[in-house]
Amino acid sequence: MARPSKESRTLLMLIVGLLAWLVPGAGHFVLKEKKRSIIIFATIALTFSVGIYVGSIGVIDLFGSTPWYVVLAQVMNSPMVVLLGRLTTGPAYPVYSQPNEIGQIYTSTAGLLNLLCIVNAVYLAHLRSAETAGE
Amino acid sequence: MSVEAIFVMATFTAPEEIGVNPQSMLWLLPLAAAIAVVYKATKLPTIKARNFIKEAVILFGSIIVFIIITALALYTLARLITE
Numbered sequence: 001m002a003r004p005s006k007e008s009r010t011l012l013m014l015i016v017g018l019l020a021w022l023v024p025g026a027g028h029f030v031l032k033e034k035k036r037s038i039i040i041f042a043t044i045a046l047t048f049s050v051g052i053y054v055g056s057i058g059v060i061d062l063f064g065s066t067p068w069y070v071v072l073a074q075v076m077n078s079p080m081v082v083l084l085g086r087l088t089t090g091p092a093y094p095v096y097s098q099p100n101e102i103g104q105i106y107t108s109t110a111g112l113l114n115l116l117c118i119v120n121a122v123y124l125a126h127l128r129s130a131e132t133a134g135e
Numbered sequence: 136m137s138v139e140a141i142f143v144m145a146t147f148t149a150p151e152e153i154g155v156n157p158q159s160m161l162w163l164l165p166l167a168a169a170i171a172v173v174y175k176a177t178k179l180p181t182i183k184a185r186n187f188i189k190e191a192v193i194l195f196g197s198i199i200v201f202i203i204i205t206a207l208a209l210y211t212l213a214r215l216i217t218e
Contacts, residue, residue: 035182040173047169056150099150102162109166113173120177
């Protein structure tokens with residue numbers, strides 16, 4: 001069997017990383033880690049959903065006064081959060097005080113957990129391709 | 136789209152009413168559980184239900200115990216400074 005080239009290994013890691021960002025758990029799913037991917041998807045989706053349930057979709061405030069590090073952590077959930085952020089631009093979904101804080105903490109923690117899963121999926125892809133290459 | 140689906144979606148457009156009180160600290164429990172579950176999902180070499188749940192529960196307990204110890208230490212420090 002032909003060994004994968006360095007370019008194809010890099011491409012695999014890139015695809016796995018992008019998929020893992022697009023849908024939480026998808027990176028592990030393409031690596032045939034189905035149980036892991038289901039657990040990751042269910043937990044991150046639930047954590048994010050609790051955040052926007054408590055604080056409303058108004059907690060996704062990409063272009064408002066929310067600190068940049070919170071916005072960055074929220075976007076790590078999925079690029080679809082950016083679409084949600086465009087929807088909530090403006091004063092249509094006001095949220096203040098405790099619900100805002102809890103919502104932001106939940107959504108940004110879900111994003112940071114997904115970042116952990118993206119890094120883990122890319123590392124697994126690297127290990128798998130290194131095994132195939134016989135390194 | 137059914138009325139039920141519209142109702143469920145509408146609940147995501149208005150914030151819940153949560154007061155600033157000691158009970159609101161309980162919101163950290165589901166978050167700690169999510170952290171424990173995802174962390175163990177990435178770290179365990181193989182996922183077997185029994186072992187996975189055991190490991191996640193141990194990590195969840197460790198996080199809560201550490202938070203309680205930190206809270207007690209900060210409370211004691213605050214008492215020492217203010218009295």
